[in-house]
Amino acid sequence: MNIPKIIGLRAFQTTNNSGSNNKTVSYPNTNYGLTMPRALSKDTVSFGATAKMLQSRAMGGVSLGVARSISKAAEPMQEKIETFMNRLFGDLVATQLNPKLPVFKLCGRVKTPKSIVEKSATRQYNCKAEVLDFMTDLNGAKIVMRDGRKKTVEKLLSRFFPAIEKGEIELIEIENKRPKTTEKMKRTAKEQYDYASIDFLEKMQRVQEEKWESLGLREKRRVRFDMNDLTEVNYSAIHFLFKFPGEPRPFELMIMGKDVHDLKELDDKLFKILNNKDIDKKYKPLVDIVKPLTEPGNKEYLEKFNQYRGEAFIFQREKDPNVFVDLCSDTPAYFLPLKSNLPPVYDLNNLNRIMLECENHPKKKK
Numbered sequence: 001m002n003i004p005k006i007i008g009l010r011a012f013q014t015t016n017n018s019g020s021n022n023k024t025v026s027y028p029n030t031n032y033g034l035t036m037p038r039a040l041s042k043d044t045v046s047f048g049a050t051a052k053m054l055q056s057r058a059m060g061g062v063s064l065g066v067a068r069s070i071s072k073a074a075e076p077m078q079e080k081i082e083t084f085m086n087r088l089f090g091d092l093v094a095t096q097l098n099p100k101l102p103v104f105k106l107c108g109r110v111k112t113p114k115s116i117v118e119k120s121a122t123r124q125y126n127c128k129a130e131v132l133d134f135m136t137d138l139n140g141a142k143i144v145m146r147d148g149r150k151k152t153v154e155k156l157l158s159r160f161f162p163a164i165e166k167g168e169i170e171l172i173e174i175e176n177k178r179p180k181t182t183e184k185m186k187r188t189a190k191e192q193y194d195y196a197s198i199d200f201l202e203k204m205q206r207v208q209e210e211k212w213e214s215l216g217l218r219e220k221r222r223v224r225f226d227m228n229d230l231t232e233v234n235y236s237a238i239h240f241l242f243k244f245p246g247e248p249r250p251f252e253l254m255i256m257g258k259d260v261h262d263l264k265e266l267d268d269k270l271f272k273i274l275n276n277k278d279i280d281k282k283y284k285p286l287v288d289i290v291k292p293l294t295e296p297g298n299k300e301y302l303e304k305f306n307q308y309r310g311e312a313f314i315f316q317r318e319k320d321p322n323v324f325v326d327l328c329s330d331t332p333a334y335f336l337p338l339k340s341n342l343p344p345v346y347d348l349n350n351l352n353r354i355m356l357e358c359e360n361h362p363k364k365k366k
Contacts, residue, residue, distance in 0.1 A: 061121030066128050067113035074110045074138045080244060081251050082108045084169070085141050088159050094146050099326070102152045104258045108141040114278045132249065136173075136241055139251035145195070147321040148257025153195045153238075157255075161207050171208040172250050173224040173241035174201050179234035179314060190228070193236045193317055195255055198227050201238075233267065234310040236260055236317045259316040262333035266352045267309060274302075282358045289345055289354070304340045312336040312348055332356060 062070070085106050094101040111119075116131060116138070125131045132138075145153060163169045176198070182190040191197065205223040212221045229239075237256040243249070256264065272279045273290045293302045315336040338347035345351075 060124050060126050061117055064113055064117055067116035070116055070131050071110055071113045078110045078139050081139055081141050102147045104144040104146040111138045118277055136250050137252040142254045144261045145257045148195055150196055154200045164207050164211055170243045171223055172243050175226045175229045175239040177229050177231050177237040180230045180232050181234050183230055195238050234313040259319045263316045266355055286354050304342055305346055308340055
């Protein structure tokens with residue numbers, strides 16, 4: 001393995017789960033066997049290709065100008081989505097006065113032009129019409145649960161039933177995201193990571209299909225349902241596609257617990273860096289640490305890091321729900337500490353601290 005100089009290791013903080021005082025540990029510059037990144041001759045990385053890996057931005061897809069027009073066209077429906085979500089669930093969001101309510105936050109977004117460009121390239125959507133027809137996550141919403149227990153999530157999801165029965169919204173697809181590590185487990189072991197029971201999700205499916213049947217449409221329509229959608233990084237969630245009558249496209253709704261969401265906020269950045277996706281320049285300190293993992297000669301380190309990411313998602317899902325949420329606290333989430341033979345700088349608690357620094361103190365443009 002090549003052993004050139006690695007990036008200067010930064011001091012990082014570790015915080016125990018009980019909220020005790022932080023401990024700062026400094027590591028000197030040293031060599032850990034990681035190959036430093038070189039200027040890329042093309043938009044590709046050595047990390048194994050997947051359906052979401054961007055191999056080259058010259059492989060097709062729409063232009064940035066077209067993507068901007070698509071993102072702009074999606075904005076009116078986003079307002080409709082967020083109005084609907086607030087009407088249905090706004091009274092369940094925890095506040096400082098009522099911190100035991102079940103929802104930590106509701107949020108939504110329109111897919112950014114750069115993300116549209118990248119996804120259109122990976123999926124080979126080469127014109128505006130194809131993107132509008134087939135890219136189902138141009139609009140998105142998310143429910144982050146303070147309490148992610150099944151009975152709590154199911155009670156919340158039951159609020160969709162009257163809306164479906166009244167024809168206010170249609171359920172198109174359910175994906176029950178489960179950790180890849182559960183693949184060979186028995187059903188009861190797998191289900192401990194679910195946010196709702198399969199029986200309940202099947203009930204949601206039936207409610208929608210019975211509505212279509214009442215309209216004489218059931219022979220043509222079925223709710224797509226993947227009850228065991230395994231995720232490589234052991235991410236747990238429920239993803240839905242819903243559609244408003246009269247709208248040409250569906251929107252994506254994700255449901256997950258706060259602990260999983262905390263890690264996913266960081267892991268989304270790691271995914272972009274490791275898979276050659278565009279990431280805001282303010283995250284350069286994070287890129288400088290993580291990007292060397294994708295260089296030739298660092299496969300062993302990358303595999304260990306990906307395994308660590310997966311173990312950390314299991315750790316987050318297995319945490320007990322917070323009794324209440326202090327919305328004023330700026331204490332960062334506590335993740336599984338690094339145990340494998342990797343440089344300490346790759347501890348997720350350190351990477352999370354750096355990400356938060358990038359977000360809270362972005363460098364000013366000269």
